[in-house]
Amino acid sequence: MKAFNWRQLLLDLRLFWILLLLMALLSVASDRFLTIDNLTNVLWSVCLIGIMCTGAIYAPITGGIDLSVATIAALAGIIANLLMNVCDLNWLLAIAITLGIGVLIGWVNGIVTTKFNVPAFIVTMAAKTYLFGIAMLVSNGDQITIMQPKAFLAIGIDKYLGIPIPIYLMALLVVFSHLLLKHTVFGRQCIAVGANEVAAKLSGVNPDRTRIIAYIISAVTASIAGIVMASLTQQAYAMNATGYEFDVITAIVIGGTSLMGGNGSVAGALIGAVMVGFINNGLNLLDMPSSYHPIATGIVILVALIMNQGVSLPGFIKRLRRPDRAPGQTASQ
Amino acid sequence: MSDKIKSTDSTLLLECRGIDKSYNGPMVLSNVDFSLKRGEIHALVGENGAGKSTLIKIVTGITNRNAGTMVFEGHSIPLEHNKNAAERLGIAVIYQELSLIHGMSVAQNIFLTKEPLFAGLPVIDIKKMNAMAQQMIDRYGFNLKATDIIDQLPIAQRQTVEILKALSNKASLMIMDEPTSSLTATESVQLFKIIRLLKSEGITVVYISHRMEEVFDLSDRVTVLRDGKLVSVLEKDEISPAEIIRLMIGRALTEDESHHRMVRKEGEVVIEVNNLCSQGKLKDVSFKVHKGEVLGFGGLVGSGRTELMRAIYGIDAFDSGSITYLGKPYVPSVEKSIAGGYGFVPEERRLQGIMGAISITGNIGIANLDSISSRAGFVSGTKERERAQQAIALLNVRPPNPDVLVGNLSGGNQQKVVVGKWLIRDLKLLIVDEPTVGVDIGAKEEMYQTIEHLSKQGVAVIVVSSDLPELTRLADRIIVLRKGRIIKEFIDGTVTEEEVLRAASGIIEGSAQ
Numbered sequence: 056m057k058a059f060n061w062r063q064l065l066l067d068l069r070l071f072w073i074l075l076l077l078m079a080l081l082s083v084a085s086d087r088f089l090t091i092d093n094l095t096n097v098l099w100s101v102c103l104i105g106i107m108c109t110g111a112i113y114a115p116i117t118g119g120i121d122l123s124v125a126t127i128a129a130l131a132g133i134i135a136n137l138l139m140n141v142c143d144l145n146w147l148l149a150i151a152i153t154l155g156i157g158v159l160i161g162w163v164n165g166i167v168t169t170k171f172n173v174p175a176f177i178v179t180m181a182a183k184t185y186l187f188g189i190a191m192l193v194s195n196g197d198q199i200t201i202m203q204p205k206a207f208l209a210i211g212i213d214k215y216l217g218i219p220i221p222i223y224l225m226a227l228l229v230v231f232s233h234l235l236l237k238h239t240v241f242g243r244q245c246i247a248v249g250a251n252e253v254a255a256k257l258s259g260v261n262p263d264r265t266r267i268i269a270y271i272i273s274a275v276t277a278s279i280a281g282i283v284m285a286s287l288t289q290q291a292y293a294m295n296a297t298g299y300e301f302d303v304i305t306a307i308v309i310g311g312t313s314l315m316g317g318n319g320s321v322a323g324a325l326i327g328a329v330m331v332g333f334i335n336n337g338l339n340l341l342d343m344p345s346s347y348h349p350i351a352t353g354i355v356i357l358v359a360l361i362m363n364q365g366v367s368l369p370g371f372i373k374r375l376r377r378p379d380r381a382p383g384q385t386a387s388q
Numbered sequence: 389m390s391d392k393i394k395s396t397d398s399t400l401l402l403e404c405r406g407i408d409k410s411y412n413g414p415m416v417l418s419n420v421d422f423s424l425k426r427g428e429i430h431a432l433v434g435e436n437g438a439g440k441s442t443l444i445k446i447v448t449g450i451t452n453r454n455a456g457t458m459v460f461e462g463h464s465i466p467l468e469h470n471k472n473a474a475e476r477l478g479i480a481v482i483y484q485e486l487s488l489i490h491g492m493s494v495a496q497n498i499f500l501t502k503e504p505l506f507a508g509l510p511v512i513d514i515k516k517m518n519a520m521a522q523q524m525i526d527r528y529g530f531n532l533k534a535t536d537i538i539d540q541l542p543i544a545q546r547q548t549v550e551i552l553k554a555l556s557n558k559a560s561l562m563i564m565d566e567p568t569s570s571l572t573a574t575e576s577v578q579l580f581k582i583i584r585l586l587k588s589e590g591i592t593v594v595y596i597s598h599r600m601e602e603v604f605d606l607s608d609r610v611t612v613l614r615d616g617k618l619v620s621v622l623e624k625d626e627i628s629p630a631e632i633i634r635l636m637i638g639r640a641l642t643e644d645e646s647h648h649r650m651v652r653k654e655g656e657v658v659i660e661v662n663n664l665c666s667q668g669k670l671k672d673v674s675f676k677v678h679k680g681e682v683l684g685f686g687g688l689v690g691s692g693r694t695e696l697m698r699a700i701y702g703i704d705a706f707d708s709g710s711i712t713y714l715g716k717p718y719v720p721s722v723e724k725s726i727a728g729g730y731g732f733v734p735e736e737r738r739l740q741g742i743m744g745a746i747s748i749t750g751n752i753g754i755a756n757l758d759s760i761s762s763r764a765g766f767v768s769g770t771k772e773r774e775r776a777q778q779a780i781a782l783l784n785v786r787p788p789n790p791d792v793l794v795g796n797l798s799g800g801n802q803q804k805v806v807v808g809k810w811l812i813r814d815l816k817l818l819i820v821d822e823p824t825v826g827v828d829i830g831a832k833e834e835m836y837q838t839i840e841h842l843s844k845q846g847v848a849v850i851v852v853s854s855d856l857p858e859l860t861r862l863a864d865r866i867i868v869l870r871k872g873r874i875i876k877e878f879i880d881g882t883v884t885e886e887e888v889l890r891a892a893s894g895i896i897e898g899s900a901q
Binding site: 238239240241242243244246247250251253254255256257258259260261317318 | 701703722723726727732734739740741742743744745746750751753754755757761765766767769809
């Protein structure tokens, strides 16, 4: 048996320690921070990002990126509302069709990326643009209020044992995605394709198929997030979730996933999302003016990433001050 | 026998004494002396892990030594040496992985960051830069134009540009790490000419190579390292390949490598290829491989060897012809080939073979997902680890730790991982393309023994190699390709390296051509 390596464990959980440190700082700064109500609130607010992360993470793991997730979410809300309240379909059937459309969107992203060799960055950027157009078209550009069905609205609003349903949903998806990545053939194939596509192919992996499935998963979880969002806000609007794709990528990167592909951590991405949530929450509790929020978020993200690289502050200063002089100069002293 | 160097010798360009180095733990170099005379070609040899790269990194300032003195052209170099300082002193490295910028011209690369400026303005004087570059090229008689774009040059010429770049930096010491590893025989000969030219200009060249014949031909002196210690410094008249190998591995090679007798093995046919054609790559290629036979493929780089292997493994489609595998007609695809008992070790280990950022376990597991997962698609971590440990034990991978990232292993051990992932399968046909490029002598020998062992077990093996001693050592039969055609087949008896080389270059008496 392998000896248990405490040092390695400390390193592996580095991100978790950073999160605890942040929580400790916030609880000292505000006595309203460490309450069940507040913590539940934070989790609730990071739910959408968290749900999107569980699927969107597969794009960077395979060496790509998905910038279309936020727009897919907005579109999913509009379509679900259209199916339930205009076409009068049963809410479960409406959700199923919405997810089906998500599969289609992801499939198109995947096909264009793999079969036509267009960089994922461009493909999903284009998808973001045309999907926004479709969302505007279908919704007439209106901010639609969703009044019914009640069962649909319950997804976002109801609580079980005092905890909102979306938190359960997020937890479920995190566990599911973690198992998929770490314990299935598909997960291994994603990591291999991201690490070295040619080597993976020569070992029997089909890189195109793997990538296409990755984009489908990404689009489906984005659709789920869109349904939750529509239900939670009782609203369907093409501008909803604008900019969320960057929060998603930030959370994934803070979580230790490389944008170059070949590794990834679903738990890390969740911690990343929660961290961003705590920062915003803390700033609210401290009554900071809202213009300071993005500044603080940006700084904390950079610090977290630097710490996550395993660089300590003294080491960093030493790095900056490393001398660069010709040996001849010192020799003549 | 090594202590011939007197201190403060004015003929010495570089003198290192008592160099110690460890990266947080075991000593990588201990008490190593290394000195270079002005204008000599000095070979640095040793197995992978002997400390050659670390010594070079210390000289070039990429890493710092822990102890020891270093004097370069009379300047003592402090412990905190660095790369820029080394460059300013005139120490240049011709990198194994070339460090040129691809979209730029030869002149732009040579003068990168020191471009001649237009009348003192911060604008590059392109005309002058091209003229200066062309002048350098002509002075050395290289076959290059200053305006050639790097992408369009073959590897050998790119290397020449690297050398020019170093010359423009007024380098007095050039370090070449495995410079011939991706060159053809003719290109290598060309490089040797250049190296001798550099020597005649008074430039010292440190030459690192696993190819003993090159070391033997070129070097004025040889420094041999083993396990981080200096073993010996050989003078010109003491150099012989056998002696170097003995010093490197600390014992003489037992096997007689030069006169392998080919044996005809005609059992059951494993794979039969008939009239395979592929536009511009292969013309009418037909051959059979039998159970337990090692079939060698010789030929120059670009003769269609690699293309043929890719076609029968199922990576690239072919235009016409047929394949029979284990007695049944077979249309190859990678997935089917693997399921059917093929193994494939590609030509370029780093680009096609390994996943460097992933552990040994992950690299082995990816080709064995079928045997370590349930039908529902769940991977068993325990089984995966067992399989990895099995491969590690089978091929003696060092370190024997399945969690180590493959990118951190030496070349030889990386190759063992690439081969190992197939050996734990029910293997019937193993295709290896250039199996020992960049692999040290010890690991090379182990690779040969592995292939011989497999053939004894009845596995059919196809070996593609530009290394002629390797081909003649391993193969029971050798087919030589030239321009996509089979030009010669050596069936039994003995074959010499010269015969294979003559066939590959198209100099054949009484052949079908």
